[in-house]
Amino acid sequence: MQYAQIILPLNLKGSFTYKVPDELIPDIQLGMRVLVPFGGKKIYTGIVFDLHDNAPENFVAKEVISLLDDSPIMPPEQIDFWNWLSEYYLCGLGEIYRFAFPSSLKLESETYLKLKPNIQVDFENLDVNEMYLIQALEVRQLINLTDIEAFIAKKDIIKTINSLIDLQYIEIDEKIAEKYRAKEVAYVKINEEVLSNQNLTEILLKLNKAPKQKDLFLLILEMQTEKPDVPIKKAVLFEDGFFGSSHFKSLADKNLVEEYYMQKDRIESYEGEIEEIEELSEEQKSAKLEIDEAFEENKNVLLHGVTSSGKTHIYLEKIEECISNGKNVLFLLPEIALTKQITQRLEKKYGRHLGFYHQKLTDFERVEVWRRIKQNDIKILVGTKNALFLPYQNLGLIIVDEEHDSAYRPREITPHFNAKDSALILGGFYGAGVILGSATPSVESYFRARKDKMKYIFLNERFGNVKLPEYELINLKEAQDSKKVSGNFSLRLIEEIKKTIDEKNQAIILHNRRGYSNVLECESCGYVNYCSNCDVVMTYHKAANEMKCHYCGQRASRPRTCPKCHSENLNEKGVGVEQIHEEVSKLFPDKEVDRMDVDSMRKKFAYEKLYEKIEDRETDIVVGTQMISKGLDFDHIELVAIPKADSLLYVQDFRAEERAYQLITQVSGRAGRVSGNGKILIQTFNPDHSVFQLIKMNNIPKIYKYFLTERQKFHYPPFTKLIMIELKHRRVDKVNRASQFLGSILRKYLPEECVLGPEKSQIARINNFYQFQILLKLPRGKNYEKFKAMVLLSLNEFDEITAYQSIKKDVFVDF
């Protein structure tokens, strides 16, 4: 095996061929990290993806510089997984690598060099550059590649290093090269001499002049005698602000106490008690048995359980079973922030064998989890989509909770993959069972499960037989006609809210639009405030008193007069959540009304604070965007109101109705969790709309049947497979031409009815980039692979055109 295919952290297609130097041949293995030169001077950490003996024909392969791992950092299952991802989602391996690895595990030219110990350098036979480098190393011991540029020409650096490595004079210092350092934590203890001398009284007498120091000394002494085995964290002493570090320092100066350091995992592990789980209900028990059966047949499971049906209970049971069989569990969530409950329960049960992995961790924390996973120290990992890429050793179960959530398929992240579908594939590679769970499964998953591709399990009762909430539709048109409205609220709705809070219960009001008003419009000349970077109107945020663009984030102050005609008739159109909040506060002036949306939750701990406020029942009404549909499991919420439900439906997206259904159902699940008297009020101008009617009936099979019929009628997934290609460029004419061209190539290979567009994206310009899109509707089944090969062919043909290389191209498979 003389050649290796290496993946580099670059947005380039495929992998690169490198020669494996003879001395590395015995040690190199698939899934190891290696250091390789690339382009004139750069050095990258690559991944060994294949080993073979086929010498490249069109170029001379460079050599691998060194191995960074003793054993593969990536298990074979992950290699298969990456291959699948790149083929299925038409994305580069480099993109996957960039996304999957924490940056400290893929260092670039920051790598350090050092002299080998005890060497005799034969300066006679060195060239100038080599001499410079050796001399520099003699002075500085360690030197990184960027520093070398100061005295050796860029193009000669690699050559010089290689030659010195060949001569066995220098080596790559991996310990330093690894950016990651385990964090040291300060601990304190009473100086041992003090303890052995037994002259405590004397010491305390001396300390009488410094009462704070004396108290601190006594505190440490007490902690240490009570639990001699538990080390005392230094930080703990200063927690309540009673002692300061100066007090400790004085004690240390008197040699009474000392501090010492220990390596500590950055991620705090739970050290409290471990809780047992409650027994399952009959319905849950039978669901669990069905899961067992499905797994025996190597089938994955869609667990469709109405809100509060206790899906979590079943998860916990399966997790426990899996772990006691010596296997590990991956628990995926759409976003980690809103998952307090499940985390708490798992923490109580699995303590330090529980790990977390999500976008909010620092790079060091990520590496820590990588290590622990690799050492098989974590039995259950709770994480978001990027947790799919950890180097699991023996995964036995993957749970994808809230599987319908669109956070599993975020548009912003490259590579564009769907974490839910990928989890099913990853489970396959590991031979692990996968459970998709949701109260409102995606239409696609439902279809798949009903088609017997997955096992479908339905939990129809709330745990403890609590009744499901009751739905009521309020006809806003009628209310308006009979003058029974106040602003956006019908009198009926106001009455119900009043009743709820008068009974000391809490109400939730959902309005899924940020800001105060959607548009600021001039009544005199019709001027509308557009974002200067994007083709969207700017939203008025009253709380911050500014205009915001929700696409590029640009902010501007609110114009006082119309910039065009200077009239003062600027009117706010399109109701936002801030306005609803303001209205509710005015309707119930003596009640506590809080707002919950991304704008009000931006401050640190804002979410936690509001959470506690609701929990302590200080809040009477919470007004919020879709954020309130997640994680707010409180006992005293009895009412959910959706004053402008129609706005949920009027979105240009074939999934709009499905989303509306999911959002309404999810937020409804917050009501009457304990009492069973939950009530949902939906205000609409179209009470006869099928979606509202079906929600009111609460006939779940019928709802999904409706969705599926609609999808079939208009040839949308799951009956077809969609691929969306988006092209972006600063110049309209250029993207326009490019997308016309790509469209024509696609039409050459695909049937006419499969190619829609190109056309301007819904938002024609974001951040000064004009965007066009082409939508491909491909048949599913056997032919799909054939068609997709044609798409790939077209894309490659397009890439050949050099003039279009500056065009940004995004491909969304399963859009």
Place this chain on the structure above:
DNA sequence: AGCACGCCGACT
């Protein structure tokens, strides 16, 4: 993705 090379406008 980065980086070098190369060709045209505003500056000491």
Place this chain on the structure above:
DNA sequence: GTCGGCGTGCTC
């Protein structure tokens, strides 16, 4: 006369 803008081409 040069600095620096970004269009184009290439990387195992």
